[in-house]
Amino acid sequence: MSKIVVENLKYKYPATDFLALDGISFSAKAGEFIGIIGKNGSGKSTLCQAIAGLVPNFYKGSYGGKVMVDDIEVKNVDISDLCEKVGTVFQNPFNQVTGSKLTVYEEISFGLENLGIPKEEMIQRIDEAMELLDITKYKDRNPFDLSGGQMQRMAIASIIAMQPEVIVLDEPTSQLDPQGREEVYQAVQKLSKKGITIFMVEHNMEKIASYSDRVLIIDDGKQIAYDTPQKIFSRDDLDEYGIEAPAFTKICRELGKKNPVTGCYPVTLEEANDLLKKDKGEM
Amino acid sequence: MKSISLYEEKGSILNKLAPESKILYIILALVLPAIVGSKMVSVVFIAISIGLLLFSKVLKKTIPILGVSGFVLLTVVIIQGLFRAGNVTPLLTLGPVIFYKEGLLFAFNIVVNVLNILLSFCVLILATKPSDMIENFVRKGFSPRFGYVFISVFQIIPQMTETMATITDAQRSRGMETEGNLLVRIKAFLPLISPVVMSSLINTKERALALEVRGFNAKNKKTFLNDEKKSSADKYIQITMILLLIAGIVWRVVGCLK
Ligand SMILES: Nc1ncnc2c1ncn2[C@@H]1O[C@H](COP(=O)(O)OP(=O)(O)OP(=O)(O)O)[C@@H](O)[C@H]1O
Ligand SMILES: [Mg+2]
Numbered sequence: 166m167s168k169i170v171v172e173n174l175k176y177k178y179p180a181t182d183f184l185a186l187d188g189i190s191f192s193a194k195a196g197e198f199i200g201i202i203g204k205n206g207s208g209k210s211t212l213c214q215a216i217a218g219l220v221p222n223f224y225k226g227s228y229g230g231k232v233m234v235d236d237i238e239v240k241n242v243d244i245s246d247l248c249e250k251v252g253t254v255f256q257n258p259f260n261q262v263t264g265s266k267l268t269v270y271e272e273i274s275f276g277l278e279n280l281g282i283p284k285e286e287m288i289q290r291i292d293e294a295m296e297l298l299d300i301t302k303y304k305d306r307n308p309f310d311l312s313g314g315q316m317q318r319m320a321i322a323s324i325i326a327m328q329p330e331v332i333v334l335d336e337p338t339s340q341l342d343p344q345g346r347e348e349v350y351q352a353v354q355k356l357s358k359k360g361i362t363i364f365m366v367e368h369n370m371e372k373i374a375s376y377s378d379r380v381l382i383i384d385d386g387k388q389i390a391y392d393t394p395q396k397i398f399s400r401d402d403l404d405e406y407g408i409e410a411p412a413f414t415k416i417c418r419e420l421g422k423k424n425p426v427t428g429c430y431p432v433t434l435e436e437a438n439d440l441l442k443k444d445k446g447e448m
Numbered sequence: 449m450k451s452i453s454l455y456e457e458k459g460s461i462l463n464k465l466a467p468e469s470k471i472l473y474i475i476l477a478l479v480l481p482a483i484v485g486s487k488m489v490s491v492v493f494i495a496i497s498i499g500l501l502l503f504s505k506v507l508k509k510t511i512p513i514l515g516v517s518g519f520v521l522l523t524v525v526i527i528q529g530l531f532r533a534g535n536v537t538p539l540l541t542l543g544p545v546i547f548y549k550e551g552l553l554f555a556f557n558i559v560v561n562v563l564n565i566l567l568s569f570c571v572l573i574l575a576t577k578p579s580d581m582i583e584n585f586v587r588k589g590f591s592p593r594f595g596y597v598f599i600s601v602f603q604i605i606p607q608m609t610e611t612m613a614t615i616t617d618a619q620r621s622r623g624m625e626t627e628g629n630l631l632v633r634i635k636a637f638l639p640l641i642s643p644v645v646m647s648s649l650i651n652t653k654e655r656a657l658a659l660e661v662r663g664f665n666a667k668n669k670k671t672f673l674n675d676e677k678k679s680s681a682d683k684y685i686q687i688t689m690i691l692l693l694i695a696g697i698v699w700r701v702v703g704c705l706k
Contacts, residue, residue, distance in 0.1 A: 223657065243667075
C-alpha cells in the first residue's frame with residue numbers, strides 16, 4: 166500500500182512561463198527513504214513543497230495532476246491540516262525559528278500549540294523530540310543563540326513533535342559541518358525505521374547512496390529516473406543531469422567491478438568492500 | 449542575544465502578577481487623577497510607582513528613560529517659568545533671570561503628568577515578559593496572528609540589527625566609507641540598505657512558509673504550553689483597583705451634585 170502517490174504532476178509558478186515541475190509520477194511506501202537529486206534549479210524544492218501542499222496552496226500558480234497522501238488529495242486540504250500528516254524541514258535553519266518563543270523548549274511547542282495539543286501531551290512530545298535530536302541540553306537557550314547545526318536539529322524536532330507520517334527535508338544539512346550532518350542523518354534514519362516516510366533533497370551523493378531506499382532524479386522539472394541508488398548511480402548519463410556518482414561507484418566503474426547479481430556498480434563503502442573481497446576470494 | 453525588551457525576570461511580586469493587573473494599574477494611575485481633578489493624586493501614584501519599582505529591584509532601569517525625558521522636562525520648566533504668557537508673580541530670581549510662579553506651576557503640572565505616565569508604564573514594561581502579556585491577550589480572544597507579530601518584533605528587530613551590522617562590516621572591509629559627514633553616510637546607506645531589505649524580504653517569505661507548515665493558520669482552538677501568568681493576589685488587586693476607580697467617579701459625581 167503506497168503512502169504517497171504522485172501522478173503526472175505539473176506546476177508553473179505565477180508570473181513565469183515554464184513548468185517548474187513537468188510530469189512527475191512516482192509512489193512511495195510507508196517508512197521508505199526517498200532521495201531527491203538534480204542540479205540547481207531543477208525543481209527539487211518545488212517538488213518538496215508540492216508534497217507538503219505549499220504548492221499550490223501557498224504559491225498559487227497553475228497546477229495539474231495530483232499528489233495523494235493516503236487518501237487525501239494534497240491540493241484540496243489546508244496546509245494547516247496537512248501539516249499534521251506531512252512535516253517539512255527547510256534549508257535555512259535560521260528562517261525556521263518562529264521568533265516568537267524565548268527558549269528552545271517553547272520553540273518546539275509552537276506547532277503543537279497551533280494544533281491544539283493538550284499541555285501534558287505537548288510536554289511529553291517535546292521531551293521525546295528533543296531526546297531524539299539530542300538537543301535536551303539546550304532546552305532553556307534562546308533559539309537564536311544556537312549554532313546552525315543545533316538550530317536545524319531544533320527545526321527537525323519541532324516538526325517531529327507534530328508527529329507527521331511523512332517528512333520532507335529540503336537540503337537540511339547544507340549549512341552544517343560533517344558531524345552535524347551525520348547527526349541529522351542518524352536521527353532521520355531512526356524516524357524512517359519507525360515507519361515515517363522520508364523525502365530528502367541532498368547534494369551529497371555519498372549520503373543519498375547510503376541512506377536512500379530509492380532515488381528520484383529530476384532535471385528541468387522532468388522526472389529522469391526513480392530507482393534504487395545502485396541502479397541510479399550505475400547510469401551512464403549522470404553527467405547530463407549534473408550528478409556525480411559516489412566515490413566508490415566511480416572507482417568500481419573505473420575498475421569495471423559490477424555486482425554480478427544486480428548488474429550494478431556498488432554505491433557505498435561496504436558494498437564496494439564486499440564486492441572486492443569476493444573478487445579476491447575467487448581469484 | 450541582544451533584546452529590545454526592557455523586561456528582566458527578578459522573581460519579584462510585580463513579575464508574578466498577571467499583566468492585566470499592571471495594565472489596570474496604568475489605567476487607574478492615569479484616569480483617577482483626571483476624575484478626581486487633583487494633581488496630588490498623580491503625585492501619590494508617582495510615589496506608588498517608584499515604590500513598586502524599587503521593591504521589584506528595577507528602579508535603576510528607569511534612569512535612562514527618565515534621563516531622556518528629564519532633559520525635555522527641564523526645558524519645559526525653564527521656558528514656562530521664564531516666558532509663559534500670564535507670568536506675573538516672581539518667585540525666584542537668579543541674577544537677571546526671573547522665574548514666575550504661574551509658569552512654574554504650569555510646568556509642574558506637566559512634569560507630574562509625564563512622570564506619572566512614564567513610571568506607571570515602567571511598572572508594566574520593566575516587570576512583564578512581553579510574550580506573557582500577549583499570550584494572555586490571545587487567551588482572552590485576541591487574534592493569535594497579531595499576537596505573533598507583536599511578540600516576534602521583540603526578537604526579529606535585534607536580529608535585523610545584527611544583519612545590518614554584519615553587512616556594514618562586509619561593506620567596510622571592501623573599502624566602503626561608512627563614517628564621516630552626512631553625504632558619506634547617505635552614500636554608504638544605499639548599498640547597505642538594499643541587501644538588508646532583500647535579505648529580509650526573502651527571510652520573510654521563508655519564515656512564512658516555515659510558520660505555515662507548523663499549523664500557524666490552523667482553525668482549531670489553540671492550546672498553551674505555559675500556564676496563564678497570574679497569581680492568587682491578582683483577583684483582589686484588580687477588584688481593589690476597580691473599586692478605587694468607582695469610588696473616584698462617585699466622589700466626583702457627588703461633588704458636582706452638591
Ligand atoms: N517562488 C518562485 N517563483 C517563480 N519561480 C520560482 C520560484 N521558486 C523557484 N522558481 C523557479 O523554479 C525552478 C525550480 O526551482 P527549485 O527551487 O525547485 O529548484 P531546486 O532544484 O530546489 O534548486 P536548488 O538546488 O538550487 O535548491 C527554478 O527555475 C526557479 O527559478
Ligand atoms: Mg532547492
